[in-house]
Amino acid sequence: MLPIIFIHNRNNDYLSISLWKVRQTNPDSEIILIGDSQNAHFGMMVTHVQKKQFSRGADQLARHFVNFSTNPHDFELICLQRWMILEEYMKAKGMDACLYIDSDVLLFDDVSGDSKRFSSFGMTVAGISGHTNFINRLDVLSRFCRFIHLAYQDEKAIDRLRERYDIFRLTHPAGGISDMTFFTDFRESHPDMVLDIGVPIEEKMFDITITYTKDVEAENGLKRIYFETGRPFVHRLDGLKVEMRSLHFQGDSKQYMLQMAAIEDFMFKILYAANRILVLIQKVLNKFLTQIPQ
Secondary structure, eight states: OOOOEEEOOOOOHHHHHHHHHHHHHTTTOOOOEEOOGGHHHHHTEEEEGGGGGGGGGHHHHHHHHHOSSSSSSSHHHHHHHHHHHHHHHHOOOOOOOOEEOOTEEOOOOOOHOOOOOOTSSSEEEEEBOEEEEEOOOHHHHHHHHHHHHTTSSSSSHHHHHHHHHHHTTTOOOBSSSSSHHHHHHHHHTTTTTEEEEEETTTTEEEOTTTOOTTTTTTTTTTTTEEEETTEEEEEEETTTEEEEEEOOGGGGGGGGHHHHHHOHHHHHHHHHHHHHHHHHHHHHHHHHHHHHHH
């Protein structure tokens, strides 16, 4: 079955929701969390590995990375590094295919069949984002990682990014150069390698984000979701009913994850409550440790 991989720093209350839901809906798949010591306790329900074991390419990028975004440096850096970490992990495990998903994505059904539907493409995006990325060919992921490295390889390359960022900021109050920029450029250069699954394909699609409501019924700034036998659907304005193979709760919409996941399992409720307490303790400890003089 198709391995499903998360890459996540530290711990959050929503992480337990996404991990439990994917474990529930894909029981035959290996679920892998590439993380750190603060989320290692999830090793009781998924395969947990330490991110630092697979960070050679990510560390190399960090030495050359320049942040051209209004978002924090570390945020934009890890969004790029995760693809090097994923590449290194897949190579180490002899893995040629997997599904990578962000930790704010919910799956509602087995996705192995989706991987087969998209098998003629090396990777996928939803819109311009890689938050639900079916890696069907490791060599395509490797090529994408090299594509990113080349963008920061020397001063001339970095100057090109700086110029592009300056032009972007003339018309955009926030944002900048991100992994979505590189996905867009890479897909334009290699349209036969990257498939957009954020549009209906056989009346099914993967969510760009639940707040992206173009051409669908909406309510309170979110897609209006209809559930049938536990699977979410939307109604397009042209009358087409489309099954949502995932829901993506980007930014502030994470507050709706627990409600949409609709997990009734008593053991999950214990895990969720315990993890929320642990998150609070970790936040206090992290703050305390940052105040200790070096």
